[in-house]
Amino acid sequence: MEIQLLHRPGNTAAKVTLNPTEVCTAESGAMIAMSNNINVTTTTHKRGKGSILKAVKRMVAGESLFINHFEAQNTTGEVWLGTALAGDMEVMTLDNETLVVQGSSFLACEHAIEIDLGWQGFKSILSGERVFWVHLKGSGKVLISSFGAIYPIHVDGEYIVDTGHIVAFNETLDFTITKAGKSWLHSFLGGEGLVCKFHGKGTVWCQSHNPSSFGAMLGGDLRSR
Amino acid sequence: MQDNQYHVTLTGKIADATNIEHASAQFARLFKTTPEVAMQTLQKGPVTIKRNVDQATAIKIRNVLDKLGIGCRILTADEADAEARAATQNLSVNNNTSVKKDSSSPISDTFESPTDHPGLQFKIEGKPDYSFVTVQLPANQTLKVEASAMATMDTHIEMKTKLKGGLGRFVTGESIFINEFTAAHGPGEIGIAPGAPGDMMHVYLNDEVLYLQNSAFVASAMSVNIETKWQGFTKGFFSGENLFLIRASGKGDLWFNSYGAIIEIDVQDNYVVDTGNIVAFTEHLDYKISKVGGYKSLFFSGEGFVCRFSGKGKVWIQTRGVDAFAWWAHAYRPARSSG
């Protein structure tokens, strides 16, 4: 499976080239175009290993219950993947490790990767992210997306990431919800409110922009429901 | 493996700029090239001249270059990768000229019409994410522009509003008006910003036909006919918003825009495009709406219906889907005020 990223970082699209019988698993609704020889199947979980519990978890997580499997038949095929919002993508190669991905940032992965949902505790509710997080486990390529540019922060000790800016992080890291400044008063007055404080040693990938802030700005001009 | 991961990169700085000829000659001799190429390389700014060598070799090269007064640095492969990526993403302060966005598809952020092009002179800036076109109108010429897309103009340009597109655009809730801007008392310019964040394309129609997705029209010369085309119920209904297509024909300039970046696909035989990602396509392509995968996929894949193009021609697709964005934006809509 080859992944090529085009039009970075503003409106990145991923061109996935599949050899015959290779399978790419992608988030529901991510396909924007593809060659004619691609077979699509839709399942609630990894093919052949379906578990209703995992499907229900996906639903609770606000993710689509279903994921799609794109398989090239006979000849090499291509699938283009995109997202709802403008932004960048990043291809990561896992080597028998686990990557924790914020729910709406998971886009696609190789068939060999195990997709599961993890629970980051009640702090997730305050983090401005989804309650459930996608755990990608195993060896192979994964494709994640962001609102804005993606930049890695190598944490060794502590680092603060504002809520709404987390894309993914190594399992070796953990975060707590805390205040941005020394005083609670200044943190709230300054509009920073709650932030995520990461600790441990590893990498957290952040998105430069916060989708909720943009939504709030745009909301005023939108037609009322 | 571990040893051969050092790169040597020129900084583009030369200690004694007046003596560049000498440095170039020496450099050319060392790297077995012509002095002309060497001089270009030295003046180009950061450029990697040696890849995947071991540390001792890298240091040796640096010592030689140091003696010649040619600035260079030694980077590990990882550092070089990080820098190359940073360089493609960075926009240096006070420098808004062309920025290379991606090494695989070099895109300048400004596109200027060639001077020998048969239509109007124009410039597209802010490519590919926020394309904005500035068109130079000769005296008394008129340009058709999508309603509410005008962003800047000279003060003597006059605007008239025409009801265009008729019922089609009315039904879909799109603006039913196209504005006509005329350079009334001498040449002038007009800047046009579509609502959707994304790219813009220009084509010069030479008695050709191009089909556009309903909201993709930006502007055109008066000599281009803009009509809305009913797709028929089966095609129209299942393709979501695109009950109508815009049919552009005639001779002259046409600008159209996308949500997201534009990817051009050469259809040789068959190609599948999500209905929400079509921007435009050429006349001789046939298309039909169909489902993707089995019936389970139809309802649950999130892809719904797709457009299957067949024949030979070009399809322009956008990297972002309108429906998905509409659903995202839905969550931020204000509640209807009571009463």
Added chain:
Amino acid sequence: MKTEIKGGRAFSYLDVELSPGERITAESDAMATMSADLDLNSRFNGGFFPALARHFLGGETLFINEFANNTKSTRQITLAQPTPGEIKAIELKGQTLYLQPGAFLACTEGIKVGVKWAGFVSWLAKEGLFKIVVKGNGTVWYGAFGALLEKQIDGEYIVDTSHLVAYEPTIKLKLQLAGGIFSSLFSGEGLVTRVVGKGKITIQTRSLSGLAGWINPKLP
């Protein structure tokens, strides 16, 4: 202080490296990530009364934040706007620049950020009741939704409402109808701003109201 604008024009963000003792002022909620031991201080945006006026009449944020490095080594902070779009930096050496509400992102210590009544013309043009005045010696970072284009004005030029981002004090704004009465009502253009004078203006190549106008008919 080392600063760099990254992310291209689509998603500009500002990477800042603060040396010990240095500080940077930023718009409320602009911080995306930062070193855990930077100190955050909030203060009224442009003074107490202007801040109140701006907040309640102009819908602006009440506070702006100051991030200080009180440690003994270098610390990082990354700042971004709420909307996607380009960020630009300008060096001020005593001169003044007017910014439209929401365009201010951050500034260095020598810059004074104030507000000025922009008049009803500006308000009618949906550009806000107040304009932001930045002056002093230092760097100001500002931005908007879309790419930023600079234009040298000498005479008069028309800019659609909500596309103006920044302008020099030598530029005056006037409001007018885009065309005749019919056209102005149905063209979707309505009111436009006529900029008059000699100086530089910055426009944004997209606007939030334009985006809303595009997506509104497509909302579920």
